[in-house]
Amino acid sequence: MRISQLAAATGVPVATVKYYLREGLLHEGERTAPTQALYDDSHVARLRLVRALLGAGGVSIAQARAILAAIDEPPAAIHLLATAHNAITAPLDAAADVDEVRAITSGWGWRTESCDPAVLGAVAAGLQGLRDGGFDLAPGVLDAYGRAARDIAQAEIDGIPTESAEAAVRYVVLGTVLVEPLLLALRRLAEQVVSGERFGETGPLGD
Amino acid sequence: MRISQLAAATGVPVATVKYYLREGLLHEGERTAPTQALYDDSHVARLRLVRALLGAGGVSIAQARAILAAIDEPPAAIHLLATAHNAITAPLDAAADVDEVRAITSGWGWRTESCDPAVLGAVAAGLQGLRDGGFDLAPGVLDAYGRAARDIAQAEIDGIPTESAEAAVRYVVLGTVLVEPLLLALRRLAEQVVSGERFGETGPLGD
Numbered sequence: 001m002r003i004s005q006l007a008a009a010t011g012v013p014v015a016t017v018k019y020y021l022r023e024g025l026l027h028e029g030e031r032t033a034p035t036q037a038l039y040d041d042s043h044v045a046r047l048r049l050v051r052a053l054l055g056a057g058g059v060s061i062a063q064a065r066a067i068l069a070a071i072d073e074p075p076a077a078i079h080l081l082a083t084a085h086n087a088i089t090a091p092l093d094a095a096a097d098v099d100e101v102r103a104i105t106s107g108w109g110w111r112t113e114s115c116d117p118a119v120l121g122a123v124a125a126g127l128q129g130l131r132d133g134g135f136d137l138a139p140g141v142l143d144a145y146g147r148a149a150r151d152i153a154q155a156e157i158d159g160i161p162t163e164s165a166e167a168a169v170r171y172v173v174l175g176t177v178l179v180e181p182l183l184l185a186l187r188r189l190a191e192q193v194v195s196g197e198r199f200g201e202t203g204p205l206g207d
Numbered sequence: 208m209r210i211s212q213l214a215a216a217t218g219v220p221v222a223t224v225k226y227y228l229r230e231g232l233l234h235e236g237e238r239t240a241p242t243q244a245l246y247d248d249s250h251v252a253r254l255r256l257v258r259a260l261l262g263a264g265g266v267s268i269a270q271a272r273a274i275l276a277a278i279d280e281p282p283a284a285i286h287l288l289a290t291a292h293n294a295i296t297a298p299l300d301a302a303a304d305v306d307e308v309r310a311i312t313s314g315w316g317w318r319t320e321s322c323d324p325a326v327l328g329a330v331a332a333g334l335q336g337l338r339d340g341g342f343d344l345a346p347g348v349l350d351a352y353g354r355a356a357r358d359i360a361q362a363e364i365d366g367i368p369t370e371s372a373e374a375a376v377r378y379v380v381l382g383t384v385l386v387e388p389l390l391l392a393l394r395r396l397a398e399q400v401v402s403g404e405r406f407g408e409t410g411p412l413g414d
Contacts, residue, residue: 052341085395105396115399123396126389134259135381138366145362145386145393148355153397155352157405159345174342176398179352180391182333186352187390188383189312189330190360192288192322198364 003029006039010047017047023061025050025068049170058177067173071165082116084172096121097128108146152183210236213246217254224254230268232257232275256377265384274380278372289323291379303328304335315353359390 007014020026026046029037046068053064070083098120102112105123112120130137156175161167214221227233233253236244253275260271277290305327309319312330319327337344363382368374 110400114403119395122392126392129385133381133385135385141362141366144359145390148359149393149397152351152355152394153401155348157401159348174340178336178340178342183352184387185329185333186356187359188292188326190356193317194360194364195288196321
């Protein structure tokens with residue numbers, strides 16, 4: 001198909017398609033004349049992924065380029081996740097106490113040897129944030145977080161599409177970025193539901 | 208104790224204590240002279256809470272004032288949570304489809320009649336975000352999120368301190384704001400762990 005047909009098929013304006021071509025986010029078509037090229041279904045699929053990444057995914061052009069490079073040379077699953085997570089995670093804080101995270105999670109039976117250090121660091125930063133705020137988790141709560149995170153991951157990994165690297169990466173990146181607000185809102189709602197069950201209208205303080 | 212002793216006991220500079228008094232975040236002491244007042248343990252506790260809210264909690268002066276007002280006239284547990292959540296939640300989006308959220312969660316056995324509409328709206332916005340991004344959750348994944356959120360809430364509500372409204376609100380607000388980055392990081396780590404277990408080093412795409 002021509003570039004105008006590619007644009008029509010994906011709803012992406014021609015000027016934007018050209019911009020993605022220049023930025024290396026979309027592979028060149030088959031050149032049929034100095035100013036003309038033909039595109040195929042691989043371009044349609046790639047364009048859809050690029051739009052999802054830059055739009056709802058909220059990643060930058062440079063981050064999208066890194067993710068697309070990972071697709072073109074598909075890494076092992078764990079590296080696919082790491083690449084996707086890396087593109088949307090702050091770089092590892094040197095002060096992050098990753099050893100503490102490894103110790104806690106290995107107590108849960110998690111094998112973290114091959115995990116991305118930046119994500120281990122993000123967990124360490126989360127724990128440090130609690131300490132900085134003078135906030136102690138009640139006994140057993142951290143273990144409950146670990147169990148819940150694993151239950152979530154189990155359901156999510158079961159759902160990873162395996163028909164193509166595009167589909168898998170799209171699922172992982174969007175599933176991380178788009179789902180986070182939903183998960184946090186569900187937690188707040190569940191807190192209100194459970195509090196209502198536990199204390200009724202009287203409140204935890206009796207009153 | 209005098210204001211200087213209150214400052215020393217809490218590590219909050221005298222000028223800041225005076226600022227909180229002016230802003231109504233801290234109740235007046237017992238006046239012993241036109242320029243002198245005496246403070247007690249209730250001021251120490253309140254100052255610690257104010258610092259936690261404004262610092263790690265990341266709430267504004269106005270939000271802190273709303274939370275403190277809720278403490279001074281302690282509402283029922285569910286309203287305590289709602290007040291705390293409200294102070295840190297975006298206002299309800301009029302377009303949010305709260306009915307869909309009520310339908311889904313009542314399928315899980317959640318009773319949401321008394322829940323804060325803004326939090327129901329945040330869940331609705333989360334679901335809408337998935338649709339806008341063209342992202343479909345694999346079958347059963349949303350149910351897994353609901354189960355995980357409930358497990359988390361159950362452990363957290365068990366841990367709510369009941370000795371004072373200050374302690375309860377501090378726990379709820381800081382527990383919401385400070386714990387969120389930790390939960391999200393744990394989910395990402397769990398995804399990598401489960402992916403490693405499921406696919407090993409070969410990746411979900413075989414090869």
